[in-house]
Amino acid sequence: MYSQGLNESNLASAETPEFLAEFQARIDADEKIEPNDPMPQAYRQTLIRQIGQHAHSEIVGMLPEANWLTRAPTLRRKTALLAKVQDEGGHGLYLYSAAETLGISREQMTEELLAGKAKYSSIFNYPTLSWADMGAIGWLVDGAAIMNQVPLCRCSYGPYARAMVRICKEESFHQRQGYELMISLCNGTTAQKDMAQDSLNRWWWPSLMMFGPSDSDSLHSDQSRLWKIKRFTNDELRQKFVDATVKQAQHLGLEIPDPQLAWNENKNDGAGGYDFGEIDWDEFWRVVKGHGPLNRERIAARTKAWEEGAWVREAALAYAEKQKSANTDPNNLAQKVS
Amino acid sequence: MQSAALPTAESDARFIQLVRLADDHLILGHRLSEWCGHAPMLEEDLAMPNIALDLLGQARALYSHAGIIENKDRDEDALAYRRLEREYTNLLMCERPNGDFAHTMLRQLFFSVFMKHYWLSGESSSDPVVAALASKAQKESDYHVRHCAQWVIRLGDGTDESAARLAKALQALTPYLHELFESDSVTQTNGDVGFLPEPSTMQTRWRADIDTIFDLAKLCLPSVENLLTQGKSGGRQGLHSESMGFLLAELQFLQRTYPNMQW
Ligand SMILES: [Fe+2]
Ligand SMILES: [Fe+2]
Ligand SMILES: [Fe+2]
Numbered sequence: 021m022y023s024q025g026l027n028e029s030n031l032a033s034a035e036t037p038e039f040l041a042e043f044q045a046r047i048d049a050d051e052k053i054e055p056n057d058p059m060p061q062a063y064r065q066t067l068i069r070q071i072g073q074h075a076h077s078e079i080v081g082m083l084p085e086a087n088w089l090t091r092a093p094t095l096r097r098k099t100a101l102l103a104k105v106q107d108e109g110g111h112g113l114y115l116y117s118a119a120e121t122l123g124i125s126r127e128q129m130t131e132e133l134l135a136g137k138a139k140y141s142s143i144f145n146y147p148t149l150s151w152a153d154m155g156a157i158g159w160l161v162d163g164a165a166i167m168n169q170v171p172l173c174r175c176s177y178g179p180y181a182r183a184m185v186r187i188c189k190e191e192s193f194h195q196r197q198g199y200e201l202m203i204s205l206c207n208g209t210t211a212q213k214d215m216a217q218d219s220l221n222r223w224w225w226p227s228l229m230m231f232g233p234s235d236s237d238s239l240h241s242d243q244s245r246l247w248k249i250k251r252f253t254n255d256e257l258r259q260k261f262v263d264a265t266v267k268q269a270q271h272l273g274l275e276i277p278d279p280q281l282a283w284n285e286n287k288n289d290g291a292g293g294y295d296f297g298e299i300d301w302d303e304f305w306r307v308v309k310g311h312g313p314l315n316r317e318r319i320a321a322r323t324k325a326w327e328e329g330a331w332v333r334e335a336a337l338a339y340a341e342k343q344k345s346a347n348t349d350p351n352n353l354a355q356k357v358s
Numbered sequence: 359m360q361s362a363a364l365p366t367a368e369s370d371a372r373f374i375q376l377v378r379l380a381d382d383h384l385i386l387g388h389r390l391s392e393w394c395g396h397a398p399m400l401e402e403d404l405a406m407p408n409i410a411l412d413l414l415g416q417a418r419a420l421y422s423h424a425g426i427i428e429n430k431d432r433d434e435d436a437l438a439y440r441r442l443e444r445e446y447t448n449l450l451m452c453e454r455p456n457g458d459f460a461h462t463m464l465r466q467l468f469f470s471v472f473m474k475h476y477w478l479s480g481e482s483s484s485d486p487v488v489a490a491l492a493s494k495a496q497k498e499s500d501y502h503v504r505h506c507a508q509w510v511i512r513l514g515d516g517t518d519e520s521a522a523r524l525a526k527a528l529q530a531l532t533p534y535l536h537e538l539f540e541s542d543s544v545t546q547t548n549g550d551v552g553f554l555p556e557p558s559t560m561q562t563r564w565r566a567d568i569d570t571i572f573d574l575a576k577l578c579l580p581s582v583e584n585l586l587t588q589g590k591s592g593g594r595q596g597l598h599s600e601s602m603g604f605l606l607a608e609l610q611f612l613q614r615t616y617p618n619m620q621w
Contacts, residue, residue, distance in 0.1 A: 086395035090388060093612035093621040094435045095418050099411060105394050106407040113400055151612055209619055329398025332459050335516025342515065
């Protein structure tokens with residue numbers, strides 16, 4: 021999930037207390053809610069917003085990595101990166117489909133994204149400046165996404181939960197692939213290792229920001245937890261991410277850019293964990309509100325693709341309509357030409 | 359390799375032709391990957407990389423085998439990344455900037471229809487590695503043809519704008535068709551020994567497929583005679599368009615900036 025924990029489920033609903041209690045009982049019994057089931061309007065809206073944000077994040081998230089497709093250093097890396105970016109597009113497609121089961125169209129969601137009305141993960145507003153960023157993104161960004169998303173595989177809404185199971189498998193493959201790229205750089209020359217360290221320096225804090233505002237400042241109501249859309253708080257997930265990632269950085273021989281990072285044996289109920297420095301929340305909110313390094317450029321790129329593709333979509337539609345009125349099946353086309 | 363020199367030995371001819379094919383696939387796959395994230399619809403953001411991945415996979419197999427035949431310790435990356443522009447011998451069509459979606463799809467159709475028939479013949483290569491590679495690539499090309507044909511038909515018989523764009527793409531691409539079928543001492547040698555078919559022998563089958571598709575797309579291809587006399591040429595000799603240097607500047611960026619490193 022890349023929804024940044026900003027979901028506000030504060031829509032007034034006209035549902036009766038009995039209806040709401042019955043719905044809650046189903047959730048409490050761990051029943052899955054399916055598209056045709058009755059559900060509170062606020063539940064529906066919360067999911068539409070969250071799944072939509074997640075889908076947009078996958079799509080906008082293609083751009084920073086696509087930026088290096090033509091410059092990948094070997095054929096193996098070029099192929100792996102292309103397959104990864106393609107996977108992210110596939111995630112976007114499943115997620116838009118999951119959102120569509122709630123009564124919103126992909127077009128509508130796309131238009132909201134391009135109009136700046138729908139959010140996507142802020143991490144993708146940062147630039148990819150070196151090849152090492154392809155490693156750091158897989159390792160950190162896909163890694164943080166997994167922390168967020170694994171609990172969503174048990175989300176109460178069936179189509180979302182099922183989409184997440186498949187997506188999580190691919191995200192963890194991306195995470196390992198990114199980490200393996202970092203290993204190659206760290207086992208390489210000084211220039212390569214410097215490239216890796218510089219990349220970690222730039223991506224570390226934005227990755228921690230992926231978990232959203234800290235719990236004390238979170239706009240996120242308890243409602244999402246009650247509905248089993250969200251199962252852990254932002255800070256719990258962030259802590260888990262830090263604990264897992266610091267060890268991986270040590271293994272690489274890279275330094276986490278945080279002087280306050282320190283092992284604390286009392287953390288995590290005595291299991292131990294890392295204390296870490298304060299996130300720059302001014303930067304966090306600046307990027308969320310549209311003033312990050314590349315917010316405008318990312319939306320401009322999506323808008324350009326959408327507008328320049330309009331004639332293609334119109335042609336496809338016109339052709340399909342001609343076929344329909346000619347009473348032929350366009351799916352039979354392939355047989356005619358081969 | 360010296361692309362301008364004519365080969366004397368059979369192994370030279372085999373190497374040269376495998377590299378030509380590999381270069382076609384690498385350069386076209388590279389161009390196609392530029393669409394990723396910028397396609398007209400999400401489905402095409404998945405489909406175009408799919409085709410690009412097949413092309414890159416074929417390029418890798420072809421370079422690797424070429425390297426083995428050459429026997430000078432050059433692996434797929436040495437061949438793909440560390441040659442001079444004059445040593446790349448791809449078809450000029452492949453390096454053309456993508457243009458719009460109509461241009462990209464029509465170019466891919468022309469290339470994939472050719473490759474589909476080429477690989478089909480290549481399945482009976484005297485070299486078992488080439489035969490196996492051809493058999494796999496043939497199935498992939500067949501899928502590419504279907505995908506691109508559907509688009510060319512939709513665009514040709516879609517709206518006025520899409521038909522006009524497709525017609526413009528055809529005009530732009532026509533001069534590059536001649537090169538697909540070009541024959542020289544390399545292709546002749548390889549054809550004679552049954553290593554790889556002569557490209558010129560694909561003409562009739564290629565033309566028949568394109569005509570069927572164009573019929574449905576309401577397009578008309580100029581006559582073969584015109585294609586063969588008015589075409590551009592030079593790719594197989596490493597004489598490229600002005601855009602090739604920029605393509606290679608990106609492709610080779612890391613290998614050139616940080617030589618001799620493992621990635
Ligand atoms: Fe994701
Ligand atoms: Fe993803
Ligand atoms: Fe991913």
